Amino acid sequence: MVVVGGGPVGAAAALALAREGFRVALVERQAAAPAFDPADYDLRMYAISAQSQQFLQQLGAWAGIAAARACAYRGMRVWQRGPEHALCFDAAEAGRAELGWIVEHSLIVQALRERLDGVDLIAGATVATVRFEAGGAALHLADGRRLQARLVLAADGADSQLRQMAGIESAGWSYAHRAIVCHVSTARPHQHIAWQRFLRSGPLAFLPLADGRSSIVWSAEPPLAAELLALDDAAFCARLAEAAEHALGEVVGTTRRIAFPLRLAHARDYVRAGLALVGDAAHVIHPMAGQGVNLGLADAQCLVCTLAAARTAGRDCWSLRTLQRYARERKAANLEMQALTEALYRGFRLPLPGLRAALGLGMEALNRAAPLKSWLAGRASRS
C-alpha cells in the first residue's frame, strides 16, 4: 500500500495499516516533519475528540502527546449575545471527565511519525504520475523512483494532487472568510472551557491551552481580517476582548497572528479501483466545529478496519466493493457533520430581522433540553 501525505491523517493511516500487517510506504512532500517545540506553542491547534484520542491511544501515540502538553477541556460555552446566556455543555453532565483535548498539529504528527518503524517513509518526495491498473496502481515519483501498490491512499490534504490525478471532482465553495489564529493571555482563567461566540461577522473561539493561555480562531471577511492583522498587539487585544464581550476579562497579551483561507469541499467519490481518499483530500469543513482532523482520523480508522475485516472474512480486501463499504460509511458521517456546521454558520449570519434573537432564544431553550444537549455533546465527541 502507498499512503501519499504524512499529515495527521496519512501518518495515522500508515501506522494503523502497518499494525494490521500490511506492507506500507508513506510518501510525504516535506523533507522534515513540522517541528514540535517544547518551548513554544504551534499556532495550528486541534480540538481532539474522545474517539480520535482512543484511536491515537491504540496507535501508541497518545501517551507521548499527553505527556508533552495536551489540554483537556471539560466544558463548552456557546453564545451569541451575553456570555451569561451561553449554551453550556459540561463533561460531567455527559458522565465524562472531559469533552476533548486541545493539541498542536506538530505534536500529533511528531508522535505518529516517531512510531512509523514498520513503514517505509519516503520524505521530500511527490508523485509525478500514477496509473491505475488491474490489481492496483503504478506510481512514478518526481525523483525517478517507482512504486507498485495494491491500493493508494490519498491523504495529501485539501488540494489533493492524487484526487486531481484520478479525475475525482470536488464540489464546494470558498467562504470568502479568513481564520485569524494566535494564542492570547486573558485576565480571567479559561477554566478548561472552550468559549465560542457567534458574531454576525463570523464565529470567534477561545480554546484552552495547558499553560493557561487560550488559542484563538477568529473567522472574518477579508477586509475585517486584514484590519485585525494590521493592528498593533494592544489594539488587537482590545478588539478581541470586546468581540468576546469580555467573557475572559481583558486580553492582556498575544503572540503573532496568522490567517488561513476557509472553504468547504467534498469529493464526489471517495474511492476508485486502486484508490481511496481520506481526510482533507476527501472533505474540508469550516474549523468552527473543530472537527476537520477528527473526521479525517475517523476515515483512516474506518478504512483500515474495513480492509482488515474483509481480509479476515476471506474477501478480496482490494476490491472496489470493499472500498465502497468504507466510502458509504464515511460519506454519510462526513456529510452529516458538514451539514450541521453549515447550518450553524449560515444561521447566525443570515440578515433576517429577528433571526439572531430567535436563535438566541433557541439556545436558551436548548440549554434546558437535556436529551438534545447530550446528543449534541455526544455527536461532537465522535466523528
Ligand SMILES: Cc1cc2nc3c(=O)[nH]c(=O)nc-3n(C[C@H](O)[C@H](O)[C@H](O)COP(=O)(O)OP(=O)(O)OC[C@H]3O[C@@H](n4cnc5c(N)ncnc54)[C@H](O)[C@@H]3O)c2cc1C
Ligand atoms: C484555521 C484552521 C483551524 C483548524 N482548526 C481545527 C480544529 O480545531 N480541529 C480540527 O479537527 N481541525 C481543524 N482544522 C482542520 C485541519 O487543519 C485539517 O482538517 C487537517 O489538517 C487535515 O489533516 P490531513 O492529514 O487530511 O491533511 P493535512 O494536514 O493538510 O496534511 C496533508 C499532508 O500531505 C502532504 N502533501 C500535500 N501534497 C502532497 C503531495 N503532492 N505529495 C506528497 N505529500 C503531499 C503535506 O505536506 C501534508 O503533510 C483547522 C483548519 C484551519 C484552516
